[in-house]
Amino acid sequence: MISAHLPALQVVIPLLAAPACVVVRQSTLTWLLALLVSWISFAIALTLLVQTFFNGPMSYELGGWAAPLGIEYAVDVVNAFVLVIVSGVSSVVLISAKESIERETHIKRTHLVYTGWLLCLTGLLGITITGDVFNVFVFLEIASLSSYLLVSLGPDRRALTAAFQYLVMGTIGATFILIGVGLLYMMTGTLNMADLAQRIPGVAQTTTVRAGFAFLVLGISLKAAVFPLHYWLPNAYTFAPSAVTAFMAGSATKVSIYLLLRFFFDIFSETFSLRTMRLDLILLILGVIAIFSMSLVAIYQSNVKRMLAYSSVAQVGYMVIGISLATTTGLTAGIVHLFNHALMKCALFLALGCIVFRLNSVDLKDLAGVGRRMPWTMAAFVIGGLSLIGVPATVGFISKWYLVLAALERDWWWLAFMVVASSLLAVIYIWRVVETAYFKTGPVANTEEAPLILLVPTWVLIVANIYFGVSAVDTISFATRAADQLLSTF
């Protein structure tokens, strides 16, 4: 039965398609192949999500070797949800990628974009689905190496330095994870996540396990761009090709946050990681600093893409705050924001992709008057921006609402106040773009609206922003199930 092998196919199909892209070379064909493979992955992820939601967790033994010794792919509601986010974002963005990438990348290199894209997808899906910590490292490096490649293919020459910077930081992060895994193996003799969870409590008091935990948290936080480890992110997002930025913004940091959840709540217990190691306090402080400082920095950016990149670091702050609360509501807020932020940032970066396609610039001063020339693109940007701010009837509101609820559950009025206050900063930086685009006049008189193939994916995501903002029952019920499951595994 093919359906029994879905967890393996989820990773294997994009992995096999990537070298095929190098062989094919022809730009349109590689794009079609990548698009097809991505949608197949999306279909598999949706099937897995439905199956795990109704039938409980699945376990797949790779190569027929049983779990503690062999590599296990373990699918439950938490990672099936993330699989859907990653493959969904990739599939929608890829539709618009063809035009946008052909415009921004040298024609001889376009097939490399799709190769890197599929490898990155493989890596991200692999990190999410695997139940083996060393396998996490391997997939993490597959995803990272291909994203350095994707960033370096950006149109500006500064993309190269951004990619190099990302490579250095990313390698340090990944090596930290490797050290952490090694130290855990030293004390427990196992690499399987479920097995580790059983054996760690016995040795949790040793310095080795604590050092291993510290290395893992630092390494993963670097990948997730948790403030203040976000140094690589603004440059990488700014100079990567627009479609790549949209893909990475909607998937890469989300997967790292998922990994953080997995390590905090499943492999180590909630008591160990948040109470004993005091990470609840550390993450809360870092999260609050992130949402304020990064939103303030975003306000002062003249490059709109860089502005949204800083805003992404701020948004990771909200997720981290949700995790640090360690209640069902707090975790629900964090997980649902994972999904919601993927929707809104991806939509915003796609809208910017449309602007780059016509104007060849995302500098604020070049955007003057673009609201009248490209009404659909800018309308999408405005709705995406409203969602980012957290206006009711958009997904952003749902995440903020749950975060505020979680803060109030703890009687932390100050935190609820800060979440709302930081949203006002988002109003300022979104307003700067809106003001320039609609109320100033500039030399964009000959600009036309972006082509349909770029507009349609953008609007698909915008409609999703509104749809999941109005009827959030489905996402909330998935997220609550996931949060309960993470908190219940002691």
Place this chain on the structure above:
Amino acid sequence: MTTIGLFNYWIVFVLMMSGLYIVIVSTNLIKKIIGLNIFQTSVFILYISIGKVSGGTAPILVDGITLYSNPLPHVLILTAIVVGVATTALGLAIVVRIHSAFNSIDEEEIYTTSD
């Protein structure tokens, strides 16, 4: 653990810190990659040391021997070495392209010319 047993870990520690130091301090991009390599090598030694069982031989089935070293960390680190090689290759490739785009591989020179 004996002093000899801890010796490996001291080497790991020294290599790790010197590698990180080179990555942070040097402005030459090639030197940064060298630092990164030293940093990664320290982790390779860490894994290899973990696998050693005192008194154990190489894990090959031979009559009369019952104590073997643990081969798993060695296999794991083989994978990590491959990853390290790939990272170095990609890093060097990017440096080559940086050199042709900026005519320099010194970080400070690049940042002063690029804005």
